[in-house]
Amino acid sequence: MRKQLLLLLMVSLVLVGCSGQKYEPVTEKAFVATVNILEPSLSFFSATGEPLTTWQLDKAYTGATLVGDNVVLYGFGLDRAVAYALATGEKQYELKTGTGVTNVYYDDEQALTYVANGETNRIHSYSLTGEPLKQAQVGNYPMSMLVHDGELYSINYKDTVLTVLDAKQLTKKRQFTIDKSANGLLVPHNTTELWVGGHGEGAKPNTDVKRYDLQTGELLGKLPMPLMPIEFTQRNNEVYVVSHGRNTVYAVTTDGTPIWKQDVGANPFAIATLGETIFVAGYDDHTLYAIEDGTITKALDVQKGPFKLLVRED
Amino acid sequence: MKKLSTRIWLLIVTFIALTVIFMYFLTEFLYLQLYVQDAESSMEEIGTKLQTMYKGGRVDDQLILDIETYNNYSNFNVFAVRNPRELSACVPFDIDYDTLIGVDERQKLLAGEYVSSMGYEPRFERQVISVMFPLVDQNRLEGIIYIYFPLAKISELTNKEVLILFFSAFLFALVAAFLVSKGLRHIMRPLRDLQQAVDKMSAGDYNIHVPVSSMDEIGKLSQAFNEMAAAIHKEDEAQKTFLATVSHELRTPISYVKGYSEAIQSGMIKKEEQDETIGLLVREANRMERLTNELLQLARMTNEQEEEITVYPIPLAETLREVEQLLQPVATRKAITLEVTVDDTLIVMADEEKLKQITINLVENAVNYSSEGSRVVLRAQQQGRFARIIIQDQGIGIPAEDLPHITERFYRVNKARSRSDGGSGLGLSIVDQLVKQLHATMTINSEVGKGTTILVDIPLMEE
Numbered sequence: 001m002r003k004q005l006l007l008l009l010m011v012s013l014v015l016v017g018c019s020g021q022k023y024e025p026v027t028e029k030a031f032v033a034t035v036n037i038l039e040p041s042l043s044f045f046s047a048t049g050e051p052l053t054t055w056q057l058d059k060a061y062t063g064a065t066l067v068g069d070n071v072v073l074y075g076f077g078l079d080r081a082v083a084y085a086l087a088t089g090e091k092q093y094e095l096k097t098g099t100g101v102t103n104v105y106y107d108d109e110q111a112l113t114y115v116a117n118g119e120t121n122r123i124h125s126y127s128l129t130g131e132p133l134k135q136a137q138v139g140n141y142p143m144s145m146l147v148h149d150g151e152l153y154s155i156n157y158k159d160t161v162l163t164v165l166d167a168k169q170l171t172k173k174r175q176f177t178i179d180k181s182a183n184g185l186l187v188p189h190n191t192t193e194l195w196v197g198g199h200g201e202g203a204k205p206n207t208d209v210k211r212y213d214l215q216t217g218e219l220l221g222k223l224p225m226p227l228m229p230i231e232f233t234q235r236n237n238e239v240y241v242v243s244h245g246r247n248t249v250y251a252v253t254t255d256g257t258p259i260w261k262q263d264v265g266a267n268p269f270a271i272a273t274l275g276e277t278i279f280v281a282g283y284d285d286h287t288l289y290a291i292e293d294g295t296i297t298k299a300l301d302v303q304k305g306p307f308k309l310l311v312r313e314d
Numbered sequence: 315m316k317k318l319s320t321r322i323w324l325l326i327v328t329f330i331a332l333t334v335i336f337m338y339f340l341t342e343f344l345y346l347q348l349y350v351q352d353a354e355s356s357m358e359e360i361g362t363k364l365q366t367m368y369k370g371g372r373v374d375d376q377l378i379l380d381i382e383t384y385n386n387y388s389n390f391n392v393f394a395v396r397n398p399r400e401l402s403a404c405v406p407f408d409i410d411y412d413t414l415i416g417v418d419e420r421q422k423l424l425a426g427e428y429v430s431s432m433g434y435e436p437r438f439e440r441q442v443i444s445v446m447f448p449l450v451d452q453n454r455l456e457g458i459i460y461i462y463f464p465l466a467k468i469s470e471l472t473n474k475e476v477l478i479l480f481f482s483a484f485l486f487a488l489v490a491a492f493l494v495s496k497g498l499r500h501i502m503r504p505l506r507d508l509q510q511a512v513d514k515m516s517a518g519d520y521n522i523h524v525p526v527s528s529m530d531e532i533g534k535l536s537q538a539f540n541e542m543a544a545a546i547h548k549e550d551e552a553q554k555t556f557l558a559t560v561s562h563e564l565r566t567p568i569s570y571v572k573g574y575s576e577a578i579q580s581g582m583i584k585k586e587e588q589d590e591t592i593g594l595l596v597r598e599a600n601r602m603e604r605l606t607n608e609l610l611q612l613a614r615m616t617n618e619q620e621e622e623i624t625v626y627p628i629p630l631a632e633t634l635r636e637v638e639q640l641l642q643p644v645a646t647r648k649a650i651t652l653e654v655t656v657d658d659t660l661i662v663m664a665d666e667e668k669l670k671q672i673t674i675n676l677v678e679n680a681v682n683y684s685s686e687g688s689r690v691v692l693r694a695q696q697q698g699r700f701a702r703i704i705i706q707d708q709g710i711g712i713p714a715e716d717l718p719h720i721t722e723r724f725y726r727v728n729k730a731r732s733r734s735d736g737g738s739g740l741g742l743s744i745v746d747q748l749v750k751q752l753h754a755t756m757t758i759n760s761e762v763g764k765g766t767t768i769l770v771d772i773p774l775m776e777e
Contacts, residue, residue: 037406062406102408118408141408143407157407157408158408158410181404181407181409181410183407199399199404199407199409200399201411202399202411203397203399203400203411204399205397205398205399227398228398228403228404244398244403244404245398245399245403247454265453266424266452266453266454266455267398267403267454267455269406282453283406284424284453284454284455285452285453285454287453305406307406
């Protein structure tokens, strides 16, 4: 009898140990969430801006990425990334990344998770169960990543090259010259261009978005922008650029024609679209803004330091 | 073994050196505290005023220019910054650039607070005090006003100034050391004088006097030393006189004995005169014996003075009668009437031997110095808590100027030392000592030609 009790206790201990941290489930299909990094947390909102829940994170996570219906939490100083199921709030699997993770990117088409490491200067790919698959050495401090047409574009943040890898095999295909401290990648719909944003090097802030030829890497032109355009999102034929140095969202057409611009938030880093709405997170004012038709329609309080946005469409 | 003055000098010089060093650090500390505080509050005032130039929105070129203009006329270095990169706006990203303000400072500035700091600023390549004022609009840190002032540390002074500083400190220490040494020598001089005096004294010179220049501890010591030296000198003189007197007293009978005995030996004295001569020799020998006995007694008494004499009740009348019996024959020989009147009830606290000797000596003296046919009275009566023994004669008396010295050893009223008196000059001295031993007192009243009255008061037994 006593032995059985002991066994039961051990089993339950193992189970508890396995499950670890459990968060409140997010059942809403469409949501937008801010990844707050000053006091790590995730703030979830419905598409209409109703607060859903807040996940207070127990570790020094510096980012999160949606991988299907899981959210992968990662941190530069943490040696593993963890995937939690949104539907249950329970831990699913781990990615043994080692420290130095600067970004995690998920591509639905490839069904692969890409992890950029700023310490080893490598990009790793993982399966949807967290199995490590391939890896490739890239330039100094890989960070922004984008998969387009079977190719993985990766900005080396502290380098002057952009690396293009095969999205599946992670074999290096080509690379071309970009500015240092570049951030933000976008291939506007129906174009063969790659748009690259950035902070600027040294004391000199960057004031434009550079347009490169996807294949040749040739600099096709510069779109003058408010200070420090660093993130993009697009819907239909409009591209939205957030400039954190000027607290501005700039809307242009895919050929670079300005449509409108709107001052928003304080030091905004992240931009995303959900349906008709553009969401922008102000890092310094801890607010999530909703923009519709070029005007701010909502300002939602979030936890300190919203740095990234997670969006799940219907 | 260093001299005391050297040690004190070293101590004081060490203290001076420590003080100089301490003052250096204190100055530096005060400089930082007061000067920095003052600069900071001035900067605060200026910054707060400059802040009002900002009306919200973007920090425009005009504001930057205005502040630059102000800078040209200001004691402090002032500039406005609007470059987000300088303001750490990119900080969540890893930035390989040394921004003007840090993350924590940015947070404070965002909250509308000003930030002050002091320390090394790599951008200006020196220590600065700086105060930053935020230009905030709708939670946006649009820019800052940066005010700083280079912090010249005392140690940053130019070589020349440092040299002057150290030279003055050194000179000050040197002058101080010299003055302290002078002062110490001045303070220590009486001690040195004293030491020299002690050296002289140990060499046997007692006639010394140390000058007393102050009334401090050393002055008092010198004074006490002078008194001690004087006392020793006096004692030494007395000793010398005593020795001289003793040898003189002994030489006279010895020369007699020597001279007469040699004369007898060589047959210079006739047979019929020899008996008389031998009588003379015997008398001189007796004199010598008595003298030596008395000297011995005096010496013994000096030793006895150290310890307490045991006294006990004695019927005074009995003692005095014994004395009467003893001296009656002597008196009769000189045809002197010895009259004794005693109160039989008197019991005194004394030592019988000593009491008897006092009385014998005094009565003997009275008899010796009285002319034939006169009268000597020995009386005893109660006088308060004392028994008073009165010895009265009608003798030659003592001159008033000799009275105070009468109890000194070998003091004689008759300076010619004629031996017709037969006294050694020690009798009264011995009596005086004995009286003191018995806690009694002696008073001598005398008038030349009329006679002497001696009163001895001895404590009575307490009822």
